[in-house]
Amino acid sequence: MSILPAEGVAFEFTVPVLIIGAGAAGLTAALAAQEAGAGVLVLERDAVPRGSTALSAGLIPAPGTRWQQAAGEADDPARFAADIMAKAGQEPEPALVDLVTRHIGPALEWLADRHGLDFSVITDFRYPGHSACRMHGLPSRSGEELVDRLRQAAESAGIDMLCEAHVTDLFADGGGRIHGVALRRPDGSEERVGCGALVLACNGYGGNPDLVARHVPSLSTALYFGHPGNQGDALLWGEALGAATRHLSGHQGHGSVAHPVGILITWATITQGGIQVNLEGRRFSDESHGYSEQAAAVLRQPEGVAWSIFDERIAGIARQFEDFRQAEAAGVVLTASSIAELAEATHLPLPALQATLEHVGELKALGRPDEFGRDFAGAAQLVPPFRAVRVTGALFHTQGGLVVNDEARVARPDGSVLPNLFAAGGAACGVSGSRPEGYLSGNGLLTAVALGRIAGLAAGGPAPA
Numbered sequence: 105m106s107i108l109p110a111e112g113v114a115f116e117f118t119v120p121v122l123i124i125g126a127g128a129a130g131l132t133a134a135l136a137a138q139e140a141g142a143g144v145l146v147l148e149r150d151a152v153p154r155g156s157t158a159l160s161a162g163l164i165p166a167p168g169t170r171w172q173q174a175a176g177e178a179d180d181p182a183r184f185a186a187d188i189m190a191k192a193g194q195e196p197e198p199a200l201v202d203l204v205t206r207h208i209g210p211a212l213e214w215l216a217d218r219h220g221l222d223f224s225v226i227t228d229f230r231y232p233g234h235s236a237c238r239m240h241g242l243p244s245r246s247g248e249e250l251v252d253r254l255r256q257a258a259e260s261a262g263i264d265m266l267c268e269a270h271v272t273d274l275f276a277d278g279g280g281r282i283h284g285v286a287l288r289r290p291d292g293s294e295e296r297v298g299c300g301a302l303v304l305a306c307n308g309y310g311g312n313p314d315l316v317a318r319h320v321p322s323l324s325t326a327l328y329f330g331h332p333g334n335q336g337d338a339l340l341w342g343e344a345l346g347a348a349t350r351h352l353s354g355h356q357g358h359g360s361v362a363h364p365v366g367i368l369i370t371w372a373t374i375t376q377g378g379i380q381v382n383l384e385g386r387r388f389s390d391e392s393h394g395y396s397e398q399a400a401a402v403l404r405q406p407e408g409v410a411w412s413i414f415d416e417r418i419a420g421i422a423r424q425f426e427d428f429r430q431a432e433a434a435g436v437v438l439t440a441s442s443i444a445e446l447a448e449a450t451h452l453p454l455p456a457l458q459a460t461l462e463h464v465g466e467l468k469a470l471g472r473p474d475e476f477g478r479d480f481a482g483a484a485q486l487v488p489p490f491r492a493v494r495v496t497g498a499l500f501h502t503q504g505g506l507v508v509n510d511e512a513r514v515a516r517p518d519g520s521v522l523p524n525l526f527a528a529g530g531a532a533c534g535v536s537g538s539r540p541e542g543y544l545s546g547n548g549l550l551t552a553v554a555l556g557r558i559a560g561l562a563a564g565g566p567a568p569a
């Protein structure tokens with residue numbers, strides 16, 4: 105992953121706009137750049153575009169959309185921006201938050217009207233930290249459908265896409281202008297493609313253990329649950345070009361991935377009144393804070409695991425999620441008709457487990473917060489049959505990255521921009537700040553789609569700089 109001198113390099117061919125990565129960011133950028141009038145080529149290392157986008161639930165937060173209006177849901181960009189800033193402790197760059205919250209609604213309506221993506225808004229469940237129902241998804245509520253529909257839209261629009269094309273190096277001149285890229289094909293052959301503008305849409309560095317150890321040390325031993333191809337190439341190239349980076353420790357983690365099978369267990373198991381205990385049978389945190397920050401809390405426990413304990417009522421709620429049904433089918437959601445049976449099934453020490461569950465029961469009955477600050481007021485009691493899953497903490501994706509301006513152009517520390525380099529999605533610094541608790545549900549696809557469209561329009565516009 106190098107920056108090589110462009111002088112004297114011959115390219116097989118040259119395209120006006122070159123995009124690295126065919127996830128939500130890259131495909132959205134491609135559709136926008138082509139609409140702006142430019143010829144576009146998308147380069148994707150995998151045989152079929154998937155990315156972390158396909159692993160996600162495909163839910164994109166957007167304020168003031170026509171779907172919200174039809175549902176009578178009051179919302180606007182300023183309100184959404186306030187939610188993002190509150191979740192991330194006011195850390196994100198306000199101008200970036202303002203930019204993406206204003207652009208995401210029109211971007212979804214454009215994808216629906218121009219490219220036939222059938223979005224609807226989820227109104228029966230409000231995600232923690234969102235002050236309005238603003239999560240939009242396609243009918244199956246899956247990221248796989250989202251990336252497939254974006255790919256089909258790009259194909260229908262006649263956009264060229266080269267899969268199994270792993271970009272290894274960028275060619276740049278002394279002024280930081282990108283002249284083209286080198287890519288490797290599965291047979292080991294190499295090609296060089298020139299470009300007028302380059303969009304980095306190859307996500308973050310969650311799949312690169314060295315970069316995770318450097319920037320997110322609390323999750324250096326965590327399971328990585330995102331796309332393995334996201335190796336931090338955009339970050340490494342940007343750094344070598346002198347680009348500004350920000351919030352590299354920012355990320356989305358998850359403290360509830362069934363271990364060792366690696367199936368996501370919905371956080372509804374906790375928010376609906378469940379708890380997590382360590383192998384000593386003791387609680388160790390305020391689980392209600394959020395699933396992202398709970399990843400590191402679980403990893404700090406003996407053997408880096410915990411047991412999520414809930415009951416059949418909560419399992420009934422969780423069963424609406426495909427992942428939970430898969431976990432049950434895999435036999436990792438244990439059942440116990442008493443605390444003694446639960447201790448036996450989980451191999452947790454009975455006295456400690458019993459004391460923990462009785463204490464939680466008292467807190468719920470009294471409606472009092474516990475020593476960690478969790479407020480159990482209004483929470484239903486856990487009653488037999490109990491359900492339990494052994495879980496660990498996982499890293500989903502990173503949220504720091506290259507600093508971009510209001511055209512998604514990659515900036516230098518002094519605020520000037522690189523001449524023809526753009527970044528979107530996980531390649532760019534997002535709006536989650538530097539801490540795990542800063543991630544508001546949907547921040548990932550928000551910056552993939554909003555910045556993807558902004559980058560595509562600017563890169564494909566009449567006069568890319």
Ligand SMILES: Cc1cc2nc3c(=O)[nH]c(=O)nc-3n(C[C@H](O)[C@H](O)[C@H](O)COP(=O)(O)OP(=O)(O)OC[C@H]3O[C@@H](n4cnc5c(N)ncnc54)[C@H](O)[C@@H]3O)c2cc1C
Nearest residue numbers: 125127128129149155156157160271333529530546548549
């Ligand atoms: C389990 C899980 C659940 C999630 N749920 C949600 C959710 O519901 N809502 C939400 O907003 N976010 C969610 N996210 C986060 C979201 O998936 C990401 O933020 C988003 O998909 C990022 O999009 P992207 O286009 O930047 O990256 P990706 O979709 O990962 O696409 C990047 C592409 O670049 C390719 N690539 C990388 N390097 C190269 C290279 N050198 N050459 C060529 N190609 C390259 C990769 O193969 C990949 O296809 C979730 C993430 C995970 C892991």
